[in-house]
Amino acid sequence: MKKLASVGLGLLMTTAMAAAQAQEVKIGMITTLSGGGSHLGVDVRDGFLLAIERSGRDDVEVLVQDDGNRPDLARSLSNEFMQRDNVDILTGIIFSNLAMAVVPAAVRQGTFYISPNAGPSDLAGRMCHENYFNAAYQNDNLHGAMGAYMREQGYERPIIMAPNYPAGTDALAGFKHLYEGEVVDEIYTQMGQTDYAAEIAQIRASDADSLFFFLPGGMGISFMKQWENSGVDLPVFGAAFSFDEIIIKAVGSAAIGAMNTSLWAYDLDNEANHAFVEAFRDAYDRTPTLYAAQGYDTANLILSALEKAHPDDKDAFREALREADFDSVRGKFRFGPNHHPIQDIFVREVVEGDDGQPTNRLVGIAVEDIQDVYHTQCQM
């Protein structure tokens, strides 16, 4: 008991000392750097650190930890960051189920959480919080925008497909929300499935005029390769999650011609984006993905708020975040009342690049100023 008390006292003293040393800002990043989907976390981290480095500020310290795509590990890392390292801001989580495990508890304890990726509907709606901001999107945004785009392009009988798990059903619900018409069929695949012969046969037998799918990571790679050799000839649509630069390189020529929606494209024409893409290619020798862009924007959002207030002054810092006073690589950027972006969603086409490898080319805007439907449920 005595020992416990002295430990407690010791902790108290270090916190007091940290506060006295003052104005240094600590950011804790929990992201997925190993296991399935690790290239997403790597790109968020690289984009984020690039922005911090380019800002030239040496009073901002970023601590990075790998959650291995495990909710329990993410949870304990966030506790460690808040209690031992006294971080002011948390960020970095890729997957929605991990975000649900970490964010509600963290923001309740007064830490700011700025999401560079995951945007589950609960955090945009009934579980929204004044200390939670999302600098990327709400999960439905990209799927819904593709629904609207396909409708506008005159596709009348789409068949839609996603894995049978929460983000998959949300994706199809989001699609249907803005498609405003009947879909021919909905196919739910198993999580982690690698053989799509049965689904392709089903698509072949249907009288659909187009295919929309959401199959993140390795699932999408397997599907596209089998799709190419199947002889089924339908136009393919999806969200950027199945068509980022890393994935389409692995898919190869089978990806050419697919259309996908994204909140960002590397050939988007604005000054902030030119600077970002060039700096990213210089620093890491590869083309950035949308995850890298999201990480970069997240860091710049935080930096813009730090110009105005220190996170210790919570109200002022929160107000500064709300203003979103930074040059987004997306062009324009603003927050809705639930701290999720109101933004344009673009359409890209996968084409053969100069080096013969597939790459994404910007085609146009799918939906302007898209806002999620959950903000009406948010009370803060």
Place this chain on the structure above:
Amino acid sequence: MTLLIEQLINGLQLGTMLFLMASGLTLVFGVMGLINLAHGSFYMVGAYATASVTAATGSFFIGLAAGLAAAAAVGALVELIVIRRLYHRPHLDQVLATFALILIFSEGTRWLFGSSPLWLNPPALLSGSVTLPGGLRYPIYRLVLIAVGVAVAVGMYFLITRTRLGMRIRAGESDREMIGALGVNIARLYTLVFAMGAALAGLAGALVGALQSVQVGMGEPVLILAFVVIVIGGIGSIKGALYGAILVGVVDTLGRVFLPLFFRQFMSPSEAAGVGSAIAAMLIYILMAVILAFKPKGLFAANE
């Protein structure tokens, strides 16, 4: 109608690939009495070796040969270094030790190749699709996979029933002390059988890797199916592995397609899709339970 036929061919293709996995697994269990959870790692080794050698040489067939050789070599090494010490241990020890092997192989592969999937495509010669009699278009590569699976099944049949090695394997199955006493080098026989099983798994991994994606941990979902196959077919029986694999392949494929369609008769499409695919995922386990209820030792129980 063409949908049903196409799905039957798909089921047959999945079945023949499962047979390649399950035959090695059941051979090792039948002859040596060893449960090997690391069998899925040989599948992964075969796929990675094929993908990297194909990338280096530009030829899928050289890559495939390298994949087979690598899986067989790794299998033989694992037998010499680890498995050999496990024959006389209880099954629980074997499960623990071979589970550790899975972790070692997965982390080792990640360390060597990174966590992004590798790129392996079928050779141009086998890409695209053909029109089958009846007007159905079907990918050439999947037809080739069926042909390879059938060829291996026929080859195994002759090996086991008509050759000296097969005779020894069958003898080892029934009484290992006796054939040892008759002067057969059991240690060498076991290494050989184990390497052969690993090579078959490696072949499956290489062939399927070109169709899907080559990534860390790709062997484990297939391994679970392969275990279901050998339990259904009867442990230790090659014939059982063949029938079990085709049964599982066809039931799994048909279930995934037709169950959601069936539930749509009396549910909304999204509900039917959810319920149907959930039950489809359980279907092969239900099949296994039903078969075991009537035939507790599987369809073709060995050693009876």
